[in-house]
Amino acid sequence: MKKIIFIDRVKQNLDAGFFEEMSDFEVLTAYSNADALRIHRKEKAAVIITELYGSGMSVQQFCAQIRDDEELRDVSIIVCCGDNEIEREEAAQCRANAVLALPLRGAVLRRKINAFLSISTRGSFHAQFRARTSGAPRTAIDCYTENISVTGMLIKAEAELRQGDLLQCSLDLAPAKSFAVQAE
Numbered sequence: 001m002k003k004i005i006f007i008d009r010v011k012q013n014l015d016a017g018f019f020e021e022m023s024d025f026e027v028l029t030a031y032s033n034a035d036a037l038r039i040h041r042k043e044k045a046a047v048i049i050t051e052l053y054g055s056g057m058s059v060q061q062f063c064a065q066i067r068d069d070e071e072l073r074d075v076s077i078i079v080c081c082g083d084n085e086i087e088r089e090e091a092a093q094c095r096a097n098a099v100l101a102l103p104l105r106g107a108v109l110r111r112k113i114n115a116f117l118s119i120s121t122r123g124s125f126h127a128q129f130r131a132r133t134s135g136a137p138r139t140a141i142d143c144y145t146e147n148i149s150v151t152g153m154l155i156k157a158e159a160e161l162r163q164g165d166l167l168q169c170s171l172d173l174a175p176a177k178s179f180a181v182q183a184e
Contacts, residue, residue, distance in 0.1 A: 001026050002046040002117060005036050010049050010080050010104065018106040022113075033062035040066070045075055047113055051102075052081035052091045063095040076116035080104060127171070131157070131183070134166035143169065155183065 003026045011029060019027060028043060030036035034057045036048055048066075052059055059079055066072045076097040081087035083101035091099040098112055125148040133139045141159040148154075157167075164184065172178040 003028055003043050004113065005030050005039055005043075005045045005048045007031070007033070007036060007050045007054055009054065010051055013102070013104055014106055014109070018110070021106075021110065032056040033059060037062060037065060037072075040072060040075060044072075047076045047078065047116055049078045049080065049109070052079055052087055059091070059096075060094045067095045078109070078112060078116075125153070129169060129171055131167040131169040133159070133161075134168060134182070141167075143167070153183075 001024070004022070005028045008029050008031050011027075025046075028039055028045065030039050032055050033050055036050060037057070039045070040048060050059055050062065063077055063079075066075060066077065077095075078098045078100055079091045079094060079096040080100050080102050081091040088099055088101070097116060100109065100112065125145050127145045129143050129145075131141055131143050133141065139159070141157050143155050143157045146154040146156060155167075161167075167183045169181050169183055170178055171181060
């Protein structure tokens, strides 16, 4: 049974019907980010739902500890924050998989959890390649793959990119022939 950790203050803002529909999962409650980290070390949750401004350990420290630990990083993290630009930008910097605005809507959270739980496992895949941005000017940049799955590839680039930017890539995935692909 997949495990989901909720920070208690987030959990309290959802109606009881939400949890009745989540009966296929084991829902664990944490009272701080440090508590969630302790539970995750023991239980290996599939999803953690936390808040931007909780007590104790900051969400940035919490996410960094999880992402930097090979045994803990295979978890999806959802950070909940106020519905304003400042909090959304701060939450976007903490290496979470998703940021959702408070107050939470149960249907939105349920869809996000289901989407994360249906993601196939990523395998480690390291390759270096060049790509060109599709905007003007068409700039060549160095890129590195980190991992790959049937749903996509994590690419790191030494360039200033914005969400929605397109890259024209030529990949050489030996023993297959090289091929061109467009990435967002």
